[in-house]
Amino acid sequence: MIRRFARPYARAIMDVVQSPEKANAIRFELARFDDVRKSSGDLQELYPNPGIEHDAKLKVTTTIGKRLGLSDMTMKVLGVLIGNHRMNDLDSVVEALAEMVRQATDTVAAEVRSAHELTKEEQAELRRTLEKKAGRKVEMIVTTDPTLIGGFVAKIGSEVYDASVLGKISRFRESLG
Amino acid sequence: MRTAAIALLVSLLAAFVYAQKPESQQPNEVAHGSEKVGAETAHPGENAGGAHEGPKFLGLPSWIWKLANMIVFLGVLGWLIRGPVKGALASRHDQIQRDAQEARERRTKADQMAADIQKRLTQLEEELRQIRERAQIEGERQKREMIAAAEAEAQKILQSARGEVDNRLKHARHELTEYAGQLASERAEQLLRDKITDADREKLFRDSLNQVEEVES
Numbered sequence: 001m002i003r004r005f006a007r008p009y010a011r012a013i014m015d016v017v018q019s020p021e022k023a024n025a026i027r028f029e030l031a032r033f034d035d036v037r038k039s040s041g042d043l044q045e046l047y048p049n050p051g052i053e054h055d056a057k058l059k060v061t062t063t064i065g066k067r068l069g070l071s072d073m074t075m076k077v078l079g080v081l082i083g084n085h086r087m088n089d090l091d092s093v094v095e096a097l098a099e100m101v102r103q104a105t106d107t108v109a110a111e112v113r114s115a116h117e118l119t120k121e122e123q124a125e126l127r128r129t130l131e132k133k134a135g136r137k138v139e140m141i142v143t144t145d146p147t148l149i150g151g152f153v154a155k156i157g158s159e160v161y162d163a164s165v166l167g168k169i170s171r172f173r174e175s176l177g
Numbered sequence: 178m179r180t181a182a183i184a185l186l187v188s189l190l191a192a193f194v195y196a197q198k199p200e201s202q203q204p205n206e207v208a209h210g211s212e213k214v215g216a217e218t219a220h221p222g223e224n225a226g227g228a229h230e231g232p233k234f235l236g237l238p239s240w241i242w243k244l245a246n247m248i249v250f251l252g253v254l255g256w257l258i259r260g261p262v263k264g265a266l267a268s269r270h271d272q273i274q275r276d277a278q279e280a281r282e283r284r285t286k287a288d289q290m291a292a293d294i295q296k297r298l299t300q301l302e303e304e305l306r307q308i309r310e311r312a313q314i315e316g317e318r319q320k321r322e323m324i325a326a327a328e329a330e331a332q333k334i335l336q337s338a339r340g341e342v343d344n345r346l347k348h349a350r351h352e353l354t355e356y357a358g359q360l361a362s363e364r365a366e367q368l369l370r371d372k373i374t375d376a377d378r379e380k381l382f383r384d385s386l387n388q389v390e391e392v393e394s
Contacts, residue, residue, distance in 0.1 A: 114382070115378060115381070115382075116375070116378045116382075118382075122379075122382060125386060126386065129386050129389055129390055130389075132390070133389065133390075133392075149366065149369050149370060149373060149381075150369070150373060150377065150378050150381030150382070150385075151381045151382060151384065151385035151388075152382065152385055154389065161389045161392060163384075163385030163386070163388045163389050164385065165369060165381060166366070169362045169365060169366050170362075172358070172362055173355075173358050173359060173362045175358075176354050176355055176357070176358030176359075
């Protein structure tokens with residue numbers, strides 16, 4: 001869920017870079033940084049801590065950014081978020097930015113859960129199928145869910161395509177009920 | 178009235194005149210106590226005052242006058258009261274006649290009333306008989322209706338019970354089927370998880386792709 005404060009940040013990034021592709025690149029960089037932040041308990045405590053000075057937070061962020069190979073633009077965005085004490089809401093900003101990029105590129109997000117890890121060929125094939133269904137470009141967000149046993153479940157907007165073995169078993173069970 | 182007054186006046190006058198005539202009394206006639214007893218003893222059968230005739234008025238013995246006075250008095254009295262008595266008797270006669278007439282009328286009315294009551298009693302008996310008949314007919318009708326209603330209610334209860342049994346049976350069948358399906362699906366799921374291979378997963382992926390393509394969005 002996108003929080004209200006996140007949209008102005010996303011809009012500002014879009015306005016500054018003036019290109020959906022560049023904005024998308026920043027989005028992925030921010031997402032990578034957020035993954036690191038979420039994986040570290042220390043970092044999650046660092047940013048909301050008022051006892052630690054802004055410069056110290058910025059220094060840590062810069063160090064991590066360099067290791068991750070983040071662009072200057074991404075670092076500036078992170079600096080602004082640190083200054084506004086919004087670092088722990090970075091995922092919301094990323095999500096808002098993704099939505100704006102999709103709007104700008106006429107792309108729709110497809111959340112795909114697959115029973116096994118999809119190869120690139122399988123992903124491409126699935127994308128083509130979903131784009132044919134959606135009638136426009138599809139940005140797939142793929143996750144692996146072994147409980148599905150086989151097949152996949154794709155969700156585009158409010159449409160859900162359940163082509164998993166688990167779904168078939170569930171429908172069979174419901175048909176008996 | 179005036180005549181009555183005159184007659185009364187004459188009677189009183191006659192009585193007054195008679196009363197004014199003093200009777201001569203011999204001085205020796207007066208004997209008192211032992212003298213009178215002695216005289217009677219010495220001359221038994223003689224009057225103490227000696228033999229004499231009764232007092233007279235206008236040459237007639239006073240008893241005639243008394244008698245005449247009595248007759249006149251009674252005559253005047255009769256003449257005087259004749260009218261009122263006659264009127265009173267006539268009035269009483271009329272009153273009795275009226276009372277008798279009224280009594281006759283009352284008797285007639287009472288007879289009429291008795292006849293009416295008798296007639297009403299007769300009618301009442303007839304009405305009672307009709308009421309009894311109607312009550313009997315109504316009772317029979319209500320009895321039939323109650324029996325019919327009870328039968329309908331029994332039928333309804335029976336149908337409801339049958340419906341309930343059917344529903345429960347259906348529900349039990351449904352639960353049983355569901356349970357069997359649950360078991361079967363769980364078993365199938367377990368088997369698939371245990372036996373599935375990478376080749377199967379790829380094949381299932383292809384099948385899923387085809388399935389999504391066939392879906393009409």
